[in-house]
Amino acid sequence: MRVSRILLALVAVAPLAACQSRMQTAALDDESAWYTGTMPDKPFDVPLVDTSRLDPKFRRQTVRYTGAEKPGTIVVDIDQRHLQLVEEDGSARQYGIGVGKAGFSWKGEARVGRKGVWPDWSPTTTMVSLNPDLPRTRKGGLDNPLGARALYLYQGNRDILFRIHGTNEPWSIGEQMSSGCVRMLNEDIVDLFERVPVGTQVLIKRSGKARV
Template identity: 80%
Template sequence: MLARRTLLAALAVAPLAACQSRGPAQLAATDEEAAWYVGTKPDKPHDIPLVDTDRLDPKYRRQVVRYTGLEAPGTIVVDIDNRQLTLVQAEGTAIRYGIGVGKLGFSWKGEARVGRKGVWPDWSPTTTMVSLNPDLPRTLKGGVDNPLGARALYLYQGNRDTLFRLHGTNEPWSIGEQMSSGCVRMLNEDIADLYERVPVGTRVLVKRNGKYRV
């Protein structure tokens, strides 16, 4: 169990990002935010903060479920409307994770692939984000205060980066909510789990209104 003082120190800088939900005026962690954390999982170069998943709606907790869709095993299916990401497994099963999604008008849908993967990745704002908030830092090194969290999967169409990511978050209370700048956010322990299960090249379907095609 981490002491609250340690948690507040570790979380003293909150997200700024892609995937941004808070601004520079709201950086200090509160006691309520610190109460979400119950410990850490060893990782390099930073330990992964672990979340009290009892605080989540049960449908957003990582679990193995039955899967009756047509997608092949190994496919990632992101359901924007239901705030769930599914990794299809063999024999009619899947691993389902809760996610946070983009604010109305910011979410993307389509078919892509995992073009690259990042461990405790650096973050840089898009030109749109900078135009909306010129005070954003132009780059933020990877770490517990980085809005991309412990891992990121970068989605590509062909050789083109879509600028859409599946990534961790240091705002676990945002899982199940519609509040990011467009990317899909997951608990850090969940994105770390997904990261180990999928290779570069994995097919990803991002659906809204039950469809991934425009």
């Protein structure tokens, strides 16, 4: 599928973003400039982003990890807009993320209760109360707000309705735009998805001091 066709599909879903967002005017100036091609995947190829358009601190990289969490833990820093996967050697794989608008972000401990490939999307009750015109479901695909993969966060056996997922709004990485979920570039969530099993511990931390 040509990238131009992918972009048309992505534009169509923008107002529906799970963990909803309002698109930034600057991002709309030339959406096609955000994309460089595709990565093979099933049942859809993953649109690849020109990461040179991101602030370097939000590009995927390996960093030193100084926290106390054990290897294999996902650590999300809402204030710094980073997600880190702690490695065995004192390092972490770090990814840039988009986070929730003021008043929507969650913090605490959870685990990956299940994983989804090109998952279906449904709005939460809160999202519907704020926007009754939202569709009640959307099948997985290029026009789906959850993107190519999703990690569903649970506490005990309860789905707490927060997700770590892909996005078709790459310009939202590093921004505070969603309704609470953690969003990543599609190629980054695919990378993380392959590295973490169901049961992975997740720590989401937020002090509020760095929020804008």
